[in-house]
Amino acid sequence: MPETPEMTPQAQAEILAKALPYMLRYDEQTVVVKYGGHAMGDPELARAFAEDITLLKTSGIHPIVVHGGGPQIGRMLDKLGIKSEFRAGLRVTDKATVEIVEMVLAGGINKEIVQAINREGGRAVGLCGKDGNMVIVRKATRTMIDPDSNIERIVDLGFVGEPDTVNPAVLRMVSKEDLIPVVAPVAPGLDGETYNVNADTFAGAIAGALSAKRLLFLTDVDGVLDRDKRLIKELTVAEAKRLIDDGTISGGMIPKVETCIEAVERGVEGVVILNGKVPHAVLLELFTEHGAGTLITP
């Protein structure tokens, strides 16, 4: 990350004063930040992210971090020689895979983020969907057209869940205190088994249940890109659905955009997909006029 140029104390004070209207806008409001696995990895960026989250909390906002870790799960499965594949942007998850998913997400990455925030002076608490029965899921199913027969088939994704009920009591309790919830997208199913949940879907369900003011998705691209790889700054729900249908939006961007659509339809204000590889992406988005990324609108 480049060094920040030296600033006079006067200039520093002016910058702080400029943040005041934004601080007032979000005062006591819930902001859900989805921290994608592709946005993680660089220690300096991770530190800047932890600083941003700590600063939000210190200025009276209630940030909730939901994290992913798809690439990190992939690397661990590779190491262990467990094959893994994605269908419709979701990892097909058998029993052995879900154990690794829980270990990597709720065990490894969750605690790394908690520690990073705490190192910056915040007080983070690591949770997953199991804690306080926060998120209960049902088994997810998807249909796909079989390219050989052209017949629509149901794809069995194994232990992949979709939020069925969200009980935000634990999150409210933690957020009310001086604590920052950091949540891994692993949750119990209605059948009592452990399920792997796409982190975007998980973040959307939490933002909806808490009527969050903002839902930010930090990923590794500037936002939703068109066919010529240009950033689409604003996307309506109808346009987003069309871009999924015509294949412009694919892979991991599908669950992200689908979640944005649902969140907007459920009344979450300000749903944005932005590049988490830009230092202080969260502060830039919330505390300056520099609205980056793709804003999804009704």
Ligand SMILES: Nc1ncnc2c1ncn2[C@@H]1O[C@H](COP(=O)(O)OP(=O)(O)O)[C@@H](O)[C@H]1O
């Ligand atoms: N139209 C699109 N615009 C932007 N990214 C897209 C698009 N279609 C597919 N993608 C892919 O989606 C990826 C982001 O989703 P994902 O890999 O799940 O990230 P994360 O780990 O941050 O959730 C991008 O890196 C890109 O490869």
Ligand SMILES: CC(=O)N[C@@H](CCC(=O)OP(=O)(O)O)C(=O)O
């Ligand atoms: C069902 C499913 O696909 N779960 C995801 C959970 C992690 C995730 O979503 O991580 P990112 O946000 O980094 O993509 C997975 O196993 O990769």
